[in-house]
Amino acid sequence: MGLLEDKGRARLFYKYLSTVYDRINPFVWDERMRAEALDWLDPAAGDRVLDVGCGTGFGTEGLLERTDDVHALDQSVHQMEKAFAKFGTRDRVKFYRGDAERLPFADDTFDAVWSSGSIEYWPHPVAGLREIRRVAKPGATVLVVGPDYPNSRLLQRLADAIMLFYDAEEADRMFEEAGYETYEHHIQQAKPGSPKAITTVATVPDR
């Protein structure tokens, strides 16, 4: 497809977009799909979990049902303000502003890493996936939800222009390049006809 490596415009576009809209969600992500994904990630109580690109905190909320050590990072404080309103800034969630492609965490920090609805905005998704692998402990599970390549002409045009959409084959390529050896993809869909999400569950290899 060759469209993944040239996403420099995405950030600029998103910067403009965030002043107009909250965030375009190219797939529909509901509580049922979140519960299914949480079962795949399967964090143990007390696990230290990172939510990369937490946005308004929908994924974060699910993680809190499983463990009380949740760390959440986003580039935009505007997005996170909705998460602050839900969880407060101090008690339940440790919040950080940061870049998914240059994570501000030490190696081998997290027992599990979650990222939903964020990768489509990363200019260099492989760099982000590599960073997630670095901050997760060997053997940890990583779960990434992104938009599957769409059928609709309008979304295809958006996909090819500024946003990252990927099918299972492209996801294989990205995860391999980022250094993962074991992973599987699940296609999730809220209901027939709605845009599909592609959810990858990967294991962090030993160093």
Added chain:
Amino acid sequence: MKESLLDIICCPLDKHDLELEVEDREDGEVLEGTLTCTDCGETYPIEDGIPNLLPPDMREEAPA
């Protein structure tokens, strides 16, 4: 942020440790302060208790 998070956070650029300077603290939470990379010297602010660990080239983004 809690001071204990210094154990896990690092400079997003070179991944070295950060040093904390506290300007305002309340009930064990650092509300305002500065994190400085012990290697490259880059500084990262703590704003309303949230560490802003965006690399400097992304920091200018104004909240909408």
